[in-house]
Amino acid sequence: MDWQAFRLSLFLACLTAIILIPMGILLAHYLVRRSSWLKQFLEASLTLPLVLPPTVLGYYLLVGFGNTGFLGSWFYELTGNSIVFSFFGILIASLIVNIPFAFIPIQRAFEAIPIELRDAAATCGLNPLKRLWKIELPLAWKGICSATVMTIAHTIGEFGVVLMVGGNIPGQTRTLSIAIYDRVQALDMDGAGVMSFCLLLFSFVTLLLSQILNRKSVVRGAAH
Amino acid sequence: MRFLQITLAHFSEFLLIRSRSLFLQRTMLLVLLCTSLSAELCIAQGQMKDMKQQRILIAAASDVRYALDLMIANYFKETGQLVKVSYGSSGNFYQQVMQGGDYDILMMADEQYIFKLSQQRKTIDRGVVYGQGRLVLFIPKPTLEKWPNLLSSNLLEFGNALKDGRIRSLAIANPAHAPYGVAAEQTLKSVQLWEIALPKLILGENASQATQFAISGSVQGGLIPLALAKHSTVQQKGGYVLIPPSAHLPLIQRMALSLGASSGAKEFYAYLQTEKSQKIFKEFGFE
Numbered sequence: 381m382d383w384q385a386f387r388l389s390l391f392l393a394c395l396t397a398i399i400l401i402p403m404g405i406l407l408a409h410y411l412v413r414r415s416s417w418l419k420q421f422l423e424a425s426l427t428l429p430l431v432l433p434p435t436v437l438g439y440y441l442l443v444g445f446g447n448t449g450f451l452g453s454w455f456y457e458l459t460g461n462s463i464v465f466s467f468f469g470i471l472i473a474s475l476i477v478n479i480p481f482a483f484i485p486i487q488r489a490f491e492a493i494p495i496e497l498r499d500a501a502a503t504c505g506l507n508p509l510k511r512l513w514k515i516e517l518p519l520a521w522k523g524i525c526s527a528t529v530m531t532i533a534h535t536i537g538e539f540g541v542v543l544m545v546g547g548n549i550p551g552q553t554r555t556l557s558i559a560i561y562d563r564v565q566a567l568d569m570d571g572a573g574v575m576s577f578c579l580l581l582f583s584f585v586t587l588l589l590s591q592i593l594n595r596k597s598v599v600r601g602a603a604h
Numbered sequence: 605m606r607f608l609q610i611t612l613a614h615f616s617e618f619l620l621i622r623s624r625s626l627f628l629q630r631t632m633l634l635v636l637l638c639t640s641l642s643a644e645l646c647i648a649q650g651q652m653k654d655m656k657q658q659r660i661l662i663a664a665a666s667d668v669r670y671a672l673d674l675m676i677a678n679y680f681k682e683t684g685q686l687v688k689v690s691y692g693s694s695g696n697f698y699q700q701v702m703q704g705g706d707y708d709i710l711m712m713a714d715e716q717y718i719f720k721l722s723q724q725r726k727t728i729d730r731g732v733v734y735g736q737g738r739l740v741l742f743i744p745k746p747t748l749e750k751w752p753n754l755l756s757s758n759l760l761e762f763g764n765a766l767k768d769g770r771i772r773s774l775a776i777a778n779p780a781h782a783p784y785g786v787a788a789e790q791t792l793k794s795v796q797l798w799e800i801a802l803p804k805l806i807l808g809e810n811a812s813q814a815t816q817f818a819i820s821g822s823v824q825g826g827l828i829p830l831a832l833a834k835h836s837t838v839q840q841k842g843g844y845v846l847i848p849p850s851a852h853l854p855l856i857q858r859m860a861l862s863l864g865a866s867s868g869a870k871e872f873y874a875y876l877q878t879e880k881s882q883k884i885f886k887e888f889g890f891e
Binding site for chain 2: 463
């Protein structure tokens, strides 16, 4: 078991979720029940990473953030470090890859809130911010939770783009899923087996947890 | 602009308002949990950064995997210094370094890559040779038990087997960026087998993956590095025969320090050139 890779995966996943979930909440809340070409455009681009092959994303990240790329060379001038083949690089990659996972469940949850409820809250004198905080967020809680779980689980499972943008550097970009690939190439099937089993268990438990969480809130909702 | 205002307002609202609702308690608990976890991990990451002066990170051609792992273990025993290494194909590492990949020592299976990097001022100098790699024909056990005469260095019987379909697939490293793949291609061309072998080739991302394919039992042969074929796991899975060096251009293995190499890396670089290390290289078939 490669604990360094495990720690790195977990760190990357938590950081991705912490950055993406608040952004997902604000964006989803902004876009819900808005109908304009801007909404269509934004929604399409936010869902894009879901269907985009990781290699396509990896290619554009390498071109854009590599030392010869526009952003990459600028960052290099500024800090003396390159973005690709570093932890920062795979963080950017996983932030982009996970946008749909952080965005879609939250948006669905906001959409499920009846418009009458918001109107009623408005007539009670709550301003839009208070409505969000006191009415909508507690109701969308389920969606936010499942977005967090999906983001974390998906980051830990991400492989293609991390390998392309991050290389396979121990302690920096060798996440658990890449460590498995590396162990298989080293003909260390036992090591790969242990890590694969851990990931299998982790993925199953996460999904189970999110299901249990969802059911509980449903029951509680019905009791009220 | 309006969007920005709303975003900012939302965010400050998110941080400032105190409410006694159950929801807030839950949120706080979650945030606390997440932050404590990430803080702990941050500290771990910070410690990693502190060690950057002593960081030794090697990009190594995958054929030196077992030899280098042994030397790194020896070095750790002697000095207590950790050495990190990433294995892959030389062409891939060349691309990575050109794109800004930050390694201390580069070990390439084809010296041309080191020369190119030194021309681009990515390495301190043109480096040193640590050996010459040899290619072997590996045949996995099940195939070998049926046709033991496949293993001959003139590749005559192997060629027949390719033609009559006894060998349905053959693992080699990707010639586009792996030096051993290039050598395999040259070898097959030298005995006029390239056209026949082409549809049967299974391309590994690097020599190490080609080896993994070759021993998996799903292919009937592989052209892989001697240094990997000497590993006990590989030897248990089949037999190999050396390809004569005249069949392909020499695989001269060269290593160099990158321009920003740490002082620790320089010491390990010197350690790789000691007699003890050279002996290990030889044991793994680097001549």
